[in-house]
Amino acid sequence: xxxxxxxxxxxxxxxxxxxxxxxxxxxxxxxxxxxxxxxxxxxxxxxxxxxxxxxxxxxxxxxxxxxxxxxxxxxxxxxxxxxxxxxxxxxxxxxxxxxxxxxxxxxxxxxxxxxxxxxxxxxxxxxxxxxxxxxxxxxxxxxxxxxxxxxxxxxxxxxxxxxxxxxxxxxxxxxxxxxxxxxxxxxxxxxxxxxxxxxxxxxxxxxxxxxxxxxxxxxxxxxxxxxxxxxxxxxxxxxxxxxxxxxxxxxxxxxxxxxxxxxxxxxxxxxxxxxxxxxxxxxxxxxxxxxxxxxx
Numbered sequence: 001x002x003x004x005x006x007x008x009x010x011x012x013x014x015x016x017x018x019x020x021x022x023x024x025x026x027x028x029x030x031x032x033x034x035x036x037x038x039x040x041x042x043x044x045x046x047x048x049x050x051x052x053x054x055x056x057x058x059x060x061x062x063x064x065x066x067x068x069x070x071x072x073x074x075x076x077x078x079x080x081x082x083x084x085x086x087x088x089x090x091x092x093x094x095x096x097x098x099x100x101x102x103x104x105x106x107x108x109x110x111x112x113x114x115x116x117x118x119x120x121x122x123x124x125x126x127x128x129x130x131x132x133x134x135x136x137x138x139x140x141x142x143x144x145x146x147x148x149x150x151x152x153x154x155x156x157x158x159x160x161x162x163x164x165x166x167x168x169x170x171x172x173x174x175x176x177x178x179x180x181x182x183x184x185x186x187x188x189x190x191x192x193x194x195x196x197x198x199x200x201x202x203x204x205x206x207x208x209x210x211x212x213x214x215x216x217x218x219x220x221x222x223x224x225x226x227x228x229x230x231x232x233x234x235x236x237x238x239x240x241x242x243x244x245x246x247x248x249x250x251x252x253x254x255x256x257x258x259x260x261x262x263x264x265x266x267x268x269x270x271x272x273x274x275x276x277x278x279x280x281x282x283x284x285x286x287x288x289x290x291x292x293x294x295x296x
Contacts, residue, residue, distance in 0.1 A: 001032075001033050001034075001035055001045065001048060001050035001052070001053045001054070001076075002018060002021060002022055002025065002032050002033070002034045002035070002053075002054045002056060003035050003037040003041065003053060003054070003055055003056060003057060003062075003067070004017070004018030004021075004034065004035075004036060004037065004056040004057060005018070005036035005037055005038075005057070006036075006037050006038075006057045006058070006059070006060075006061055006062040006067075007038065007060065007061050008057075008058060008059030008060035008061055008062060008063075008134075009059055009060070009134065009138050010058035010059035010060075010063075010134075010138060011058075011059075013058050013059075013263060013265065014056055014057050014058045014059075014062065016265045017056050017058070017263055017264040017265050017268070018034065018056040020264055020265065020266065020281070021054060021056050021264055021285055022034060024281055024282045024285040024286075025054070025285060025289070027282050028282055028285065028286050028289075030289070033048060033050065035048075037057060037062065037067065041067065041070055042070045042073060042074060045070075045071065045074045045076055046074060049076075050076060051076075051077075052076065052077045052078065052079075052289060052292045053071055053076050053077070053078040053079070053292070054078075054079050054288070054289055054292070055067065055068075055071075055078055055079050055080050055261065056261075056264065057261065058261055058263070059134060059138070060133065060134070062261070063086055063090055063260060063261040064086055064087055064090035064091075064133060065082075065083045065084065065086040065087035065090070068081070068082055068083045068086050068296070069083050072294065072295070072296075075294055076294070077292040077293050077294050078292055078293075078294075078296070079238055079288050079289060079291065079292045080237065080238045080239070080260055080261055080288070080296075081234075081235075081236045081237045081238065081240070081260040081261075081296060082235075082237060082295070082296030083296075084235065085234045085235050085236045085237065085260060085296075086260050086261075088234055089234055089236070089240075089257075089258050089259070089260045090133050090134075090260075091132060091133055092130065092131075092132055092133070092163055092257055093109065093111045093132050093161075093163060095234065095257065095258060096109055096163075098233060098234065099230060099233070099255055102229070102233055104226060104229065104230060104233075104255050105252055105253060105254045105255065106254060106255055106256075107128070107165040107166045107168055107245075107254055107256070108165065108166040109163050109164070109165045109166075110163070110164045110165075111132065111161060111162075111163055111164075112161065112162060112164060113160065113161055114153075114156070114157070114159045114160055114161060114162055117129075117149070117152075117153055117162060118153060120164065122143075122164060125143065125144050125145055126142050126143055126144045126167040127142075127143050127164060127165060127166060127167050128140065128141070128142055128143070128163075128164075128165040128166070128167050129141050129143055129149075129152055129162050129163070129164060129165075130162065130163050130165065131156070131159045131161070131162055131163075132159075132160075132161040132162065132163060133161075139156050139159060139162075142167060168245045168247050168254055169245075169247070169248050169249075170245045170246045170247045170248040170249075171187055171213070171214070171215065171245070171246040171248070172187065172188040172189075172190070172243070172244070172245060173185055173186070173187055173188075173213050173215065173223055173243075173244045173245075173246055173253070174186050174188060174241055174242070174243050174244070174269050174273075175223055175224050175226075175227035175241065175242045175244065175273075176239065176240075176241055176262070176269065176270045176273040176274060177227055177228055177231045177236070177239060177240045177241070177242070178238075178239050178274070178279075178284075178287065179238070179239075179287075179291065180228070180232075181228070182224035182225070182227050182228045183273060183274060183277050183279070184211075184212075184224070184273040184274075184276060184277050185212070185213050185220060185223055185224055185227075185273065186209055186210065186211050186212075186213055186269055186272060186273050186276075187208075187209075187210040187211075187212075187213030187214055187215070188207060188208070188209060188210075188269075189207065189208035189210065190207045191206035191207045209269070209272060211272070211273070211276050212276075215246065219246070219251075219253075222253065223244055223246075223253045226242075226244070226253055226255065227240075227242035227244075227255075227258075230242055230255055230258050231258065234258060234260075236258070236260055237291070237293075237296045238288055238291050238292075239262060239270060239288060240258055240259060240260055240262065241258075241259045241262035241269060241270050242255060242257070242258045242259070243255070243256045243257050243258075243259070244256060264285075270284075271284060
């Protein structure tokens with residue numbers, strides 16, 4: 001069973017990801033039932049009784065431990081991370097606390113209620129605003145002045161809590177983890193100010209993907225080591241992708257977030273990194289499926 005779609009702001013991305021996954025599963029000779037996941041998911045799983053569930057959901061409900069909790073109740077093996085790992089990774093504030101407590105560098109962060117943002121005085125521009133719980137860089141903006149802040153407030157009034165983070169300028173480096181191994185990293189030079197939602201999924205080739213990244217061998221080994229440390233720290237399963245900034249001033253890597261359900265679209269980074277390491281898309285999808293289990 002391939003579950004996709006869902007009810008989050010990343011529904012469209014999940015649908016795009018699911019198309020490539022579905023075709024790959026067919027090429028791998030699996031019988032596949034596609035389910036656009038909703039509140040009847042548990043009932044559908046119990047009716048269909050699949051051998052395994054491939055989770056292609058993104059964002060709220062599908063990536064934050066809620067769907068994982070539903071699937072665990074059915075005792076059907078499933079892919080990607082389990083309840084607790086998904087819950088913590090999706091909560092950027094809680095994940096950041098975990099990273100800091102384990103000596104992984106994370107941007108200076110303050111958590112505030114969205115309705116406090118209007119009167120919140122950040123002494124230094126630019127800074128970054130992002131929702132506490134969301135993926136694919138949804139609702140992430142670099143705020144350069146009060147006008148930017150006002151635009152952000154008008155556009156994102158559905159958020160309940162936001163993170164106010166220091167802006168760190170530097171190279172954007174992404175690392176892919178498969179199982180218990182960092183398989184590689186990639187540098188992103190986005191067409192916009194940072195690797196945002198549009199750059200990730202609706203880019204027409206303007207964002208540069210640089211493989212291998214333009215960092216030293218020592219730096220590459222270090223960032224991949226940190227990504228694996230974070231993956232293990234949150235007890236992630238299957239695959240994950242960690243997003244870093246290499247600070248242009250102090251040359252330190254700051255972990256921005258860890259993604260337990262990285263995208264599987266034609267422009268997604270984990271498949272691209274895997275391909276460069278000799279792991280084709282079909283082989284990657286097959287590995288993810290074979291890694292499925294219960295009690296994740």
